[in-house]
Amino acid sequence: MSNQVFKIALAGNPNSGKTTLFNALTGLKQKVGNYPGITVEKKLGTIRFSDDYEAIAIDLPGTYSLFPKSIDEEVAQQILCNKDNSDYPDITLVVADASNLRRTIFLLTQIIDLKMNVVLALNMVDIATKKGLIVDVNLLSKKLGIPVVAINARKGKGIEVLKKTLINSLDRSPDYPFLDVGKLFKGAIKKANIIRNVENNYASFMALCKQKLSGELENRCALNQLCKSEDIIPERAQAKETVNRYSLIDKLVKETVKQGEPIGKYMITRRLDDLLIHPFYGYIIFLLILFVIFQVVFSLATYPMDLIDGLFVDIQMFVAQTLPKGLLNDLVVNGILAGLGGILIFVPQIAFLFAFIAFLEDTGYMARVSFITDKLLRNVGLNGRSIIPLLSGAACAVPAIMSTRTISSWKERIITILVTPLMSCSARLPVYTLIIALIIPAEDYFGFNLQGIVMMSFYMIGFISAILVALLLKYIIKSKEYSYYIMEMPSYKIPDWKTVGYTIYEKVKIFLFDAGKIIIAVSIVLWFMSSFSPGDNFEKIEQKWKGHENAEFNINADKLEASYAGIIGKMIEPAIKPLGFDWKIGISLITSFAAREVFVGTMSTIYSVGDSNVKSIQTRLSELKNPDTGEAFFTPAVGISLMLFYAFAMQCMTTIVIVYRETNHWKWPFIQFIYMGFLAYVSSLIAYQLLS
Amino acid sequence: MQCLAELPIGSIGEMVRIFDNNLEQKLLEMGCTPGENFKVIRKAPFGGPVAILISSYILSIRREDAKSIEVIELRNE
Structure with missing residues (x-):
């Protein structure tokens, strides 16, 4: 054959070691995606048994029950x-933590009662033994x-052994049921089976109790x-069934598990x-742990x-x-390679x-973080687990948003995702540094460096705007789900390095693959916008400067000015003039969309027009004069306005793509782009009008 | 009537019933069935969640939710 x-399918409680087993069974042969339309992670893998057998394994989300x-x-x-x-x-394949048998058997017997072909993998028997629990595996089976x-x-x-058991169980017909809901709710289940045209008591019972299920529309x-x-009454029926199931389970656990004295580990x-x-x-x-994380992500990652x-340079x-010099060369170097470098830099x-x-997560500490911060953060619409994304947002919003899955x-x-990009990320740093050096004198006030204070x-x-916006969103975003916080606090474990490795x-x-595609495409569009112009403008420019020094x-x-990006920059000038910006800054705002730090490069290119000396960008900008007043162009008003714009505006395509990937909807990045743009515009407008 | 939120740390109690329907189903499924014994082991500061030891694992529940859980205090260690 x-x-x-x-x-x-792998099913099990959270913290049962389900993912570790999945990794052990499939190795790196995994594919991670989303279920269509929702953001629940779908993990598929391949298990090789022998030359004859191969299985596709699906890692179901960790749950305590099948009642949705x-x-x-x-x-x-x-x-x-x-x-x-x-x-x-x-x-x-149901994975059970041997020391939490009572609770796992609940899920297990639900699956048995659905007439599934079930195999139980009893994990962490060693920990159970340390807790003084002795499980009679044969009797349980x-x-x-x-x-x-x-x-x-x-x-x-x-x-x-597990693999062999799986193969041998292929044609097994399961022993069923554990709890007969047909007896518990006599007539109803029979009739529900007829309505649904199936012979599955437990599935019909679930359908009866949860009529909102999408699959049951026609029978609703x-x-x-x-x-x-x-x-x-569905809620009462469900509660009755659960209590009955547990009383059977309690009997079973009493027979198969012996409770002795706990030793060692449990005390830890x-x-x-x-x-x-x-x-x-x-x-x-x-706070110390956060500080270390921040330091590493912020500074160690720079190497x-x-x-x-x-x-990439x-x-x-x-x-x-x-x-050969020409369009292809430019596309590869400034479009594709620049885009690729821009992606890999985040890795x-x-x-x-x-x-x-x-x-x-793996040590069990995250659950404790939630425990001590839940109340504080919930007051502002966030969650105990929002603190890590929020703080990492100060290094880079991209990994921060990816980490909100927990x-x-x-x-x-959603609130955490929406406010995280407000945190000052490291890409804003070069922009701030440049502008602060221009407008803020390097003086000490009360022993503090003024530039440092502004930074x-x-x-x-x-940080403050992130908290305030979160608080606002708490009242705006409507949610049908009741926010529960019923969480198991798992025993501390030494982390499994393989699991950590797999996660990374x-x-x-x-x-790289999901977001990378879109980012490359946008980079090419941006490249196109800044390297092409309508008509033959570029040739004329080349003619004009032929033979000049620093041509x-x-x-x-000049080319950047004549390009599509330049045209758009000039087009938006009337809109950004009240903020104190000219069309040159307009171009920089557009090219910054690739990444905020591009601002510095674009500014240095665009302000070099007609200047034959090679100077640093800072001197160049400080020498600029305002054509209307004849005074320095970069007044504190312009600088503060520009910095505020960068503080609030969503000028990062990578973040936009990641928000789309994580929410599975273009609606959220769109809303984020609009509200952040609004904040940026209004705050810059107010600052400029007040200061100038 | 006593509720879980009132019990001090160290109390050993018995689950009686849960008044909130959604909460009830979720807690029942996690093993908080009537008659099951538990021990209050921690309370988070600032009115944060309460942690109980039940069916040999630690479960944490928000203080507000713990108000709708009726319990009997058996003894205090």
Whole structure:
């Protein structure tokens, strides 16, 4: 027989080691995407068994139950309840944390009752033993009527046995049911089966209790009628079923698990919690950890970033000199390679940030952070888990927004995504540095450097505006979901380095391939806008400067003025004049869209027109005169106005693309672009009009 | 009637019932069934969540939500 391919779905509670097992089974053969239309991560992988067998594994979202209350549970429920679903598995592999057996068996028996072919992987038996729990695996298997395999996903123990068991279970017909809802709600279930034209008591029971499910549209009316005639109140029925299920589970657990004295490990969690969620030290430690993360993402990442930057300059130089001069050369060097370099430059920050986040998640510390910050942040519409994205936003909004996936409440996640780009990211730094040097004297006031104080205030402006906007959005964004905070605080664990590694690999891959495509496309458009002009303007410019000293400098500047970007810059001049900007700044605002720091380069090119001396951008700008007044062009009013514009405006295509990728909708980046643009315009307008 | 939010740290209690429907289903599924014993182990500062040890794992619940959970205090350690 040739290759037989079948489907395996991995189900389990959060923190059960499901993802670790998924990684151990599939290796790097994984594909991560989104379920269509929603932002629940869909993870697929391939498991090779032997030459004859191969399985497609799907990692279902971690849930405690199949009753859909959150979007995660709905995804899991739809796949397991519907035989027509393209992901409907041949085998469902349930991963259980051996020390939380009571709770996991709940989910497990729900899946059994859906008539699924189930195998149970009992993970972390060693930790259970340390907690004094001894599980009788054979008896458990017999009582549940399914194969049970003890494994240790981290150490890779039991994986081969598990694989063999999976193959052997392919044609097994499951023992069913664990809890007979048909008996619990006699007539109703039978009739629901008839309405839905299936012979699956538990699936029909779920449909009866949750008529809002998308798959049940055609039967909704009939099921609703049935509830009324049979006197079934969905919430009560569901609660009754859950309580009944648990009483059976309690009996089962009593028979199969022996409780002894806990040893060692369990005490460690308590001791650590004494410190880490201490009402005073807890916050101090958290601030210290944030400081370290910020330092690393902000400063340590600059070394590999400079390396990538330098490498791309070299490649660009090499290609520019090797390829024949002309349009293709320019497209490759200034369009494609510049775009590619602009993407790769983000990789170190993404990798560093996710190394920390994966580490903190995997140890169990993140749950504690939520615990101590939940109340404080919820007051402003954020979540305990918003603090990491928010603070990392001070280095770069791109990895920060990618890290919001850990926020389970949809509303709090959207708010975090929307306000994170207000934090002063490192790309704003060169812009601020340049302008501050121009308009602020390097004097000391009360022993403080004035330039430093202004820089600091702009960081504060970013942070304060992020909090204020979050507070505003809390009242604007409507959410149907009730924001719960019912969270397990897992025992502390030594992080699994493989899991940390996979997370970094996965995030970098998503960024490079999903966002990279769009970013390259936009870079090419921007390149086109600044390297082409209508008609033969460019030839005329070249003619004009032929033979001049520093011809190339002047040609470039003139060309930029004549290009489409220049035309747009001039077109928007009336709109930005009240902010104190001229059309040259207008061009810089447009080219800055590729990345804020491009501002400095564009300014230095565009202001070099007609100047035959090579000067630093700073001297050049400081010598500029205002054609109307004859005084210096860069007055404090213009400078502050420009800095405020950069503080608020969404001038980063990479962030826009990432927001789209993370929200799965163009609506959110659009709203963000508009509100930030509005803030930028209004604050610049007020500042300029007041100061000038 | 006692609610979970009132119990001090160290109390051992028994779940009675949950008044909020959505909350009830979620907590039942996580093992907070009537009659189940638990221990209050932590309370976050500033009126933050409360953490209980139940079915051998630690569960944290918002203080506001803990007000709709009826419990009986059995003893205090």
